[in-house]
Amino acid sequence: MENSLIDFPANSDERGSLIALEQFKNIPFEIKRVYYLFGTKHDKARGFHAHADLEQVLICVSGSCKVRVDNGKKKTEYELNKPNQGLFIGKYIWREMFEFSADCILLVLANNYFDENDYIRRYEDFQLEVSKFYTK
Ligand code: TYD
Numbered sequence: 001m002e003n004s005l006i007d008f009p010a011n012s013d014e015r016g017s018l019i020a021l022e023q024f025k026n027i028p029f030e031i032k033r034v035y036y037l038f039g040t041k042h043d044k045a046r047g048f049h050a051h052a053d054l055e056q057v058l059i060c061v062s063g064s065c066k067v068r069v070d071n072g073k074k075k076t077e078y079e080l081n082k083p084n085q086g087l088f089i090g091k092y093i094w095r096e097m098f099e100f101s102a103d104c105i106l107l108v109l110a111n112n113y114f115d116e117n118d119y120i121r122r123y124e125d126f127q128l129e130v131s132k133f134y135t136k
Contacts, residue, residue: 002090029111040100047095050120055111057086063104070094072130092133
């Protein structure tokens with residue numbers, strides 16, 4: 001599975017809404033790390049990397065942002081603007097996040113701990129490695 005949107009059913013009533021994220025239930029992996037981006041700027045894009053061995057789900061719990069995902073062959077753009085929707089990003093996917101709204105809080109769930117060695121930060125390296133990954 002490369003990228004897909006996941007809809008999270010909310011427990012909603014007159015008091016508001018609640019969503020629970022549970023590993024192997026509505027999140028398709030073991031959750032080892034949670035981090036969030038905030039104080040982002042509309043004109044400052046982030047990401048520009050892929051991971052060799054990391055899966056993530058991105059959820060815009062407040063505001064909105066756009067995410068461009070690239071599997072080496074095809075680029076797809078998503079707008080995340082609902083706290084009840086997540087974008088799954090698989091291994092060897094180049095991602096760029098941009099056009100953050102002023103109130104954006106982007107929550108990220110990951111299936112592994114932070115490891116700088118897992119990053120592919122040069123697009124040329126990504127193109128080389130992604131082609132090897134898909135011919136395995
Ligand atoms: P980075 O992943 O490059 O951010 P983005 O993809 O949003 O542009 O991370 C920014 C910095 O934060 C970088 O120095 C690594 C550090 N970092 C951690 O220490 N732990 C983490 O879990 C993450 C995701 C990043």
